[in-house]
Amino acid sequence: MNPAATARHEWQLQVRDGRPVLAQPGAVELDIAAVGLSADLVDALHEWAEVCGSLSADGAAQRGEAVSRRGRRLAARMAAETGAEIVYRDPVRGHPIRLGGGARTAEPVPWGSGLLVSGIIAALVAVTLVVMTLGLAEVSPVLSVLVNLAVAAGLAPSVWIGRRTPVWRWVAFGTGAGICAAWCALLLGLLG
Structure with a gap:
């Protein structure tokens, strides 16, 4: 407690x-x-x-x-x-x-540079996952889905731990956003 x-x-x-x-x-x-x-x-x-x-x-x-x-x-x-x-x-x-008695006060949050780092990491993760999944889909669609889920499950603990660490939270947020963006892009690719 x-x-x-x-x-x-x-x-x-x-x-x-x-x-x-x-x-x-x-x-x-x-x-x-x-x-x-x-x-x-x-x-x-x-x-x-x-x-x-x-x-x-x-x-x-x-x-x-x-x-x-x-x-x-x-x-x-x-x-x-x-x-x-x-x-x-x-x-x-x-x-x-x-x-x-007050809330924890720390240094100010660097929103500009933090969001920039998150955006770069999100783009890298999304492009990597999409390229990897499309490459594996040519070999076996089931294998590509399993590998994509394994990568996301493997990154999940690090993202969860890093979300509260002052510097690494931006990398964690970018990784999570990149995974979500990749999945959205892949789902839209299946529809079109």
Whole structure:
């Protein structure tokens, strides 16, 4: 369950029994591992929680300040990864600090160059598929259909993974558009 997927609830990052948890006031408590954060952030949160547990035993002031700063940075990373508002409850001072809450903000989307890349990739994929399919259709129409489907099925996982990667999404969109354009051209070729 992703905190960003829920309605605008307030999530608090806390340490309970030596482990980091996300808690909603008076209701739900989630283990950090179940939230869908990156593995290195989950590991860092667990290390931080262990240090917080040992802090209450020795109570060194300088170490307490370092734990507070580290916790604020980890909560900020969590807010950035989830896009949700995280309330960091400082284990040393006990007061809450609100972090994040907006949608993820990244650099602006390069629409012009991105669409140009998508168009070039779409044209290359469409021409390649049409030429390959027409060449194989002379040998065996069934073979050409099977190979065309195999190529599309082989590209599908890469396109699906690449659709959210900032630079590669344009290549993924172009590949998907090229496959669709090739199929439309081949279907129109059968009709005419």
